Amino acid sequence: xxxxxxxxxxxxxxxxxxxxxxxxxxxxxxxxxxxxxxxxxxxxxxxxxxxxxxxxxxxxxxxxxxxxxxxxxxxxxxxxxxxxxxxxxxxxxxxxxxxxxxxxxxxxxxxxxxxxxxxxxxxxxxxxxxxxxxxxxxxxxxxxxxxxxxxxxxxxxxxxxxxxxxxxxxxxxxxxxxxxxxxxxxxxxxxxxxxxxxxxxxxxxxxxxxxxxxxxxxxxxxxxxxxxxxxxxxxxxxxxxxxxxxxxxxxxxxxxxxxxxxxxxxxxxxxxxxxxxxxxxxxxxxxxxxxxxxxxxxxxxxxxxxxxxxxxxxxxxxxxxxxxxxxxxxxxxxxxxxxxxxxxxxxxxxxxxxxxxxxxxxxxxxxxxxxxxxxxxxxxxxxxxxxxxx
Numbered sequence: 001x002x003x004x005x006x007x008x009x010x011x012x013x014x015x016x017x018x019x020x021x022x023x024x025x026x027x028x029x030x031x032x033x034x035x036x037x038x039x040x041x042x043x044x045x046x047x048x049x050x051x052x053x054x055x056x057x058x059x060x061x062x063x064x065x066x067x068x069x070x071x072x073x074x075x076x077x078x079x080x081x082x083x084x085x086x087x088x089x090x091x092x093x094x095x096x097x098x099x100x101x102x103x104x105x106x107x108x109x110x111x112x113x114x115x116x117x118x119x120x121x122x123x124x125x126x127x128x129x130x131x132x133x134x135x136x137x138x139x140x141x142x143x144x145x146x147x148x149x150x151x152x153x154x155x156x157x158x159x160x161x162x163x164x165x166x167x168x169x170x171x172x173x174x175x176x177x178x179x180x181x182x183x184x185x186x187x188x189x190x191x192x193x194x195x196x197x198x199x200x201x202x203x204x205x206x207x208x209x210x211x212x213x214x215x216x217x218x219x220x221x222x223x224x225x226x227x228x229x230x231x232x233x234x235x236x237x238x239x240x241x242x243x244x245x246x247x248x249x250x251x252x253x254x255x256x257x258x259x260x261x262x263x264x265x266x267x268x269x270x271x272x273x274x275x276x277x278x279x280x281x282x283x284x285x286x287x288x289x290x291x292x293x294x295x296x297x298x299x300x301x302x303x304x305x306x307x308x309x310x311x312x313x314x315x316x317x318x319x320x321x322x323x324x325x326x327x328x329x330x331x332x333x334x335x336x337x338x339x340x341x342x343x344x345x346x347x348x349x350x351x352x353x354x355x356x357x358x359x360x361x362x363x364x365x366x367x368x369x370x371x372x373x374x375x376x377x378x379x380x381x382x383x384x385x386x387x388x389x390x
Contacts, residue, residue, distance in 0.1 A: 002131050002146040004030045006303050008114075008153055009122045009160050011038045014275030014292030014299075015153030016105035017056060021300025022151075023112035027307055030145065031106065031114050032136060034121040034154075039102030042253055044289065045180065045210045045218050047193060050085070050093035052290040056297070057108070063100040066211040068092050069191040075354035076198035076347040091287035092193050095210045095218075125150065125163040130312060132270045148312050149303045150271050153296065156256050158277035164268040168279070172226040174260035176205050176286050179232045180220030182212065182251035186244040190214050196239070198347040203228040205286070207239055219244070222257060222286050227343070259283040261336030262329055267317040272299045280328070283336040291328050298323040338371065345378075353377060 008019045011033035019031040046065070053059065071092045073081040085092045110116045117138060124135035132147050152160025156175075161168040188194065194209035201207045204224025211217045221236040228235070233254075240247060258279040266278040274280070275292030282288065302320040306312050353374055 002148055004028045004115075004145060004147040005307050006030070006149045006151060006300075007032065007122075007132075007134055007145060007147040008151045010034075010153035010155060010275075010277070011106050011109075011116070011118075012102060012153055012155070012275060012292060013105055013289050014277075014296040015151065016102070016109045017293045017296030018151045018153060018274055018300045018303075019109040019114040019116075019296075020105070020112045021297050022303045023109060023114040025300070025304035026113075027304060029109070029114040030147070031109055031116045032120040032122065032138075033106075033116075033118045036119040037099075037103075038106045038118060039099040042098045044098065044287070045091065045208050045220055046096040046098050046212075046289075047091040047210050047287065048094050048096060048289050049091070052294075053094060056293050057105070059094065060104065063097045063104055064094050065097045065213055066095040066190060068095060068193050068211070070189075071193045071195065073354075074194070074196045075350045076200040077351045077354075078196075079351060079354035079358050081354055081357050091282075091285050091289075095193075095212060096289075097212075122150075122154070122159060125160065127270055130270075148270065148307060151296075151299050151303065152271060152273040152277045153275050153292075154277050156258050156276045158273060160271060161273050161277055164271040166263065166266065166268050166271070166273060168263065168273075168277070170258055170260060170279070173224065174258060174279075175225065176222040176257040176259050177225050177228075177232045178205075178220060178222045178253075178255055178257055178286070179236050180218055180253045181236070181240065181249045182216060182253075183219050183240070183244060183247045183249055184216045186217060186219070186247040188217055198350045200347050201239060202232075202235055204343060207236065216250070219247075220253075224343075257281050257286045257288070259286060259336070259339065262324075262332040265314075265318070265321050266295075266324070267314050267320055269314045269317075270312045272302065272317055272320050274299050278324075280324070280332065283332065283339040284342070291332075294327055295324050298327070349378070 005027040006022045006029045008015045008031045019029050023029045068085045071083045120138040123137050190211045196207040202223045205222035207221045209219050223232045266273040274295040280291040
């Protein structure tokens with residue numbers, strides 16, 4: 001006998017969807033979150049596509065800060081490319097209030113039957129006779145719980161992955177260093193997301209502006225430390241001084257994003273990893289909310305099947321690997337290879353491409369069309385990955 005069928009470590013979107021899914025299937029589930037408040041601190045730009053989000057949860061105005069209609073991409077010389085929200089990718093559609101959204105998902109998990117504990121950390125894991133003994137610390141007191149399966153949703157610094165023997169190592173070239181300001185007293189269109197690309201702005205990444213209503217916006221940056229000459233904050237501060245000299249910073253968030261294109265395998269005996277713990281952030285955009293939720297759902301389904309079959313081995317849990325790879329795994333692999341090619345492009349090339357696309361009708365343009373135009377102008381650069389792109 002075990003205390004739980006499943007323990008989920010981390011109550012972000014991936015963890016809460018995993019707990020909700022497993023609990024809805026009738027499993028005994030414990031969802032733990034090390035912080036005293038779920039959803040705090042916010043570690044992303046908070047953008048998601050409408051279509052993908054609505055597969056998991058009904059939109060609620062309480063946790064939607066803005067509804068996006070367009071995305072504007074600016075080259076280093078600030079030539080503008082315009083896309084519709086539907087064609088701009090997984091991070092454009094809604095801008096969330098993650099502090100409210102994450103708690104909403106955790107409440108859905110609780111409503112489904114999961115036990116939710118905050119200010120509770122996992123501090124040790126060991127396998128014994130086919131089950132897991134998980135040591136947790138809650139409100140300063142340590143205890144041990146037993147479970148058949150642990151789902152690690154504990155982010156880029158995942159301890160669950162390390163304890164279970166899953167190789168989660170990241171090279172310096174596989175991490176984006178990110179800084180984000182919540183800003184007021186700046187001018188922007190409230191239904192548009194903004195992206196500034198090129199080494200001038202953010203080597204290996206980009207600068208973004210995601211509206212949070214009419215009078216505030218997330219303004220952030222991601223850079224690749226392996227090629228950046230300055231810290232992410234220095235690039236962002238320089239941009240903000242020039243672009244929004246009267247702006248006020250009311251909140252600061254920092255963190256890292258894994259961009260290695262996902263793990264080869266996100267399972268071990270009794271263990272599955274979801275979201276950033278499994279390196280599921282998109283290598284080009286850095287966005288990870290939707291992939292986290294998808295992986296949480298697949299982990300919850302696989303956990304249920306494992307309990308029914310009484311098989312918690314890595315071999316059985318490979319079903320989870322098959323599910324996420326068949327959904328978004330190929331896109332992660334493709335985007336990682338495209339990202340590596342884009343890193344070789346200089347700012348003048350970005351400017352030329354942007355000028356050739358400037359003025360194209362919004363309904364005719366998409367991210368795929370953008371990549372096609374780049375390929376047509378610079379076939380040598382992308383020739384060896386053309387089969388992944390098209």
